[in-house]
Amino acid sequence: MQTICPKKWLPKFRSFLREKESLIIRKPTLGDNRGKLKYVDNSNKICFQPYTAALLCKDFAGSYYGFNFASFQSVEEKRLPENVTIDAIGYIKKCYEIEDTSTRTGNVGKRMNLRIVDLEGRQLNVTLWDQYASQLNSYLTNNKNETHVVIILQFGVIKFYKDKAYHNNAYTVSRLFINSDIEEIKAFKKRYLGDVELQNTSSAQHGVGSSILSTLHDEFLIDNDFNFVADIADIKQIN
Known part of the structure; x- marks a missing residue:
């Protein structure tokens, strides 16, 4: 409460x-x-x-962090109230380079966009601002050989842009856990790695290791499917 x-x-x-x-x-x-x-x-x-x-209180027996994870499906279907913070846990599928930002008042900040995946394969866009962006960037810089990164963003807010959901930190209230030694992350990682081992395909490993980090150049030129100009010319307008 x-x-x-x-x-x-x-x-x-x-x-x-x-x-x-x-x-x-x-x-x-x-x-x-x-x-x-x-x-x-x-x-x-x-x-x-x-x-x-x-x-x-010296003998508190409840949940230490009090996580209440929202399902990615409920976020996609807009079933969550927009004025309430949520907790999300996921494996980092793709992470973009940290960027400098500026406000209308001229204050300089940081922003980092990433995409996380749940155990059902659903993806959620995440935007971290200022100290949270710097925290994740510092972790990835200092742990370049880490192949599986799981994060928890607690007390984050959902914003929709062009009908896409983005999970953002809420000012300085949010908590960001990155591969922390806590039961929730260890259990998630164990289940995730078990699913990867069962699939045993190269596609299941896409996005880990050095390929976590990406740029807008990669997003546009590599990760998108392109059409030939001739194909575009064949498109017919339907009234």
């Missing part, structure tokens, strides 16, 4: 509000989550008050 700590009460709770910590929260208030973008699919939110008490 999304939780809010007003700025005026932050000094009291600052020492408790650390990423990956588990808390017991006593006497908060519960209200409607009316934000335009909801970081979790819950219509309520918790709010800290001056009388709220927070304690570190």
Whole structure:
């Protein structure tokens, strides 16, 4: 559930509000989550008050990261609310070079586009911005011999452009896991590699290793199917 700590009460709770910590929260208030973008699919939110008490929880037994993976099919079919963040896990099929970007105010940023695949073979476009783009670019630069890269983008937002879905990081709220030593990635990779071994074809290995990285030149001139001019001339207009 999304939780809010007003700025005026932050000094009291600052020492408790650390990423990956588990808390017991006593006497908060519960209200409607009316934000335009909801970081979790819950219509309520918790709010800290001056009388709220927070304690570190030493024996939390729930999900450590709280992943709630969305299926790529549900994204394609637009069955997910657009104002709620989602979690996605996939194997990197293709990754394009990092690019410099600029905003209307002149601020300089980074962008990296990639394509990930789920265990059913469905693909999802992903766009990483700024620190998340730099994080993935740094990993790929320092691990050039890595042949299978699985990522999780947690708390990402889905945007549609020309009827194609793109999974983007949500400001600085998102988390990006790259081949991390966590159960979700290890289980995904084990199932994926098992499927590749069963297929045992060269096409199953396409996109791994050095061929993960690509450029717009490759996308246009290599990865596209082209027609001959003569074929185009034979196209007939149907009224």
